[in-house]
Amino acid sequence: MLGKKELLDKIHHQLIVSCQALSGEPLCSPFIMERMALAAQEGGAGGIRANSPADIAGIRRLVNLPLIGLYKAEYEDSPVYITPTMKEVRELMAVHPDILALDATRRLRPGGVSLEEFVRRIRRDYPGQLIMADTSCYEEGVRAQELGFDLIGTTLSGYTEYTRDVKLPNFALIQEYAENLRTPIIAEGGIWTPDQLQRIMETGVWAAVIGTAITRPREITRRFTKSIRELHL
């Protein structure tokens, strides 16, 4: 396993490709996500972001890029779904993600657990593990830095109740993070074109994550079919 500095260096200025397909989506299958990740590696990706122990274990077999692991799970008593409880953390850690990603919004987790308490538990049980904060707004980025996250992502901008009106990619938030936080920033969320990616990389972020525009053919198809419908042929 690489040390923290080596690992961060490996993803510096790189594209990280998110390879996810949830239950009910046509590509939901560890077999397919492994191949998707391999395609991303062959296309020059510097890292992979993936969901669930099954997908991550599969991807590990085929690719040798740094892996950001998360585990989506829904609970009735909280809107937090990206690695919400220690149960998901434990199952994820069994497949050794290089970086553990988790919801780092201000919202309480299942069981009323605060982000502060959750980070304390992770640090206690898994000292030395790199952790990435999935945040939605500037205050959450500042708080994540105070809590000692190793990487801060804009992943959840647009996906919390109080940010759902922002336009993605959220260039303003990305720029604010890159200019004011000293923790490495991972730009993520709604990047669809090479032009957008270039503009984002030029803000000084550490790396960027693209998922849907590369690995979700249903959503890519929708973007094109919508453009035809707009013509009213």
Add this chain to the structure above:
Amino acid sequence: MLGKKELLDKIHHQLIVSCQALSGEPLCSPFIMERMALAAQEGGAGGIRANSPADIAGIRRLVNLPLIGLYKAEYEDSPVYITPTMKEVRELMAVHPDILALDATRRLRPGGVSLEEFVRRIRRDYPGQLIMADTSCYEEGVRAQELGFDLIGTTLSGYTEYTRDVKLPNFALIQEYAENLRTPIIAEGGIWTPDQLQRIMETGVWAAVIGTAITRPREITRRFTKSIRELHL
């Protein structure tokens, strides 16, 4: 099976998604191509273009869209590789593609067979089968219309020795076809953005095919990683 007119009506002004992964590519697997085609259908595609009897048979099980079938095979005595001989035609016809696509360039096929002779053999053995001409330049489109092809595609523009310098998508050829040929035109080749697709649909083509930009994550990743390298960070 739909009649010719019903079938053409079903794909009129629609996006056809090409779902192909050749041997050696990370996604090469009928299981994955089936799911890719399902993703395209759920995303609003009006048709699927696919390669090989195995992929087509699989896709048929999961999707109920019109299917354009082709069968790529390489021969030593000809550069023609899209459904080059009657052997590929026979194997393809066993899985009943709604439309049979084939190289319709001026080049001789394996065994020195001309396009004219090849079309005659297909019409003799499979009367009533809809056939699509994969062409590379205007003269080939005119000839395909004379030969009675049911659909004419720009698929091979940029992929024959005498067109390899054209920039894709080949808007000029698409427009020339749409304005001058009475056979339904299928725009195909190098469409990467919704803007390009809109511009193409407005020329009056019957439908458009997009493959790489939707179903080849390795190439999509390459397009993004190349844009980062251009920044010289």
